[in-house]
Amino acid sequence: MCKMCERLKNVKEDPYFIMELETGYVILGWFQRFKGYTVFDCKQHGPELHDLEHDFKIKHLEEMTIVAEAICNVFKPDKLNYELLGNGCPHIHWHLYPRTKGDTPTVSSVYQLPDSILFDESTRPNEETREEYKIKIKNEIDRLLAK
Numbered sequence: 001m002c003k004m005c006e007r008l009k010n011v012k013e014d015p016y017f018i019m020e021l022e023t024g025y026v027i028l029g030w031f032q033r034f035k036g037y038t039v040f041d042c043k044q045h046g047p048e049l050h051d052l053e054h055d056f057k058i059k060h061l062e063e064m065t066i067v068a069e070a071i072c073n074v075f076k077p078d079k080l081n082y083e084l085l086g087n088g089c090p091h092i093h094w095h096l097y098p099r100t101k102g103d104t105p106t107v108s109s110v111y112q113l114p115d116s117i118l119f120d121e122s123t124r125p126n127e128e129t130r131e132e133y134k135i136k137i138k139n140e141i142d143r144l145l146a147k
Helices: 003-008 054-075 127-146
Strands: 017-020 024-028 038-042 079-083 093-099
Touching (some): 024 127, 054 079, 054 127
Antiparallel strands (some): 017 024
């Protein structure tokens, strides 16, 4: 079993867990160097989108865009980066990075930053901030789903 599948067995116990959707789990990023950074983990294992059954894949993409829209509505970034890499963990999971002008030295991927900056403990939200972000994102996703 892949490490993501193993982790998702207890995902609802993760203090960063926001909510479950039909095709995936919404989780606040452990580090908030980019305010509002969120991950959307697919419930089904697969290294590539084309590995998913058609109807599930379409629903997953729809839900991912709802999560992305919620993040944009809550955090008001200048741009949102959608990343589905899978090189380190071959399980479909989206990294949604809200971006603002000047948030990196040059206009490029967040990964131009060294890990010491990207994953700096000072960017880990305290419990109050973490809960505030989770509630805002969940409420906005619920609002968008109700449309």
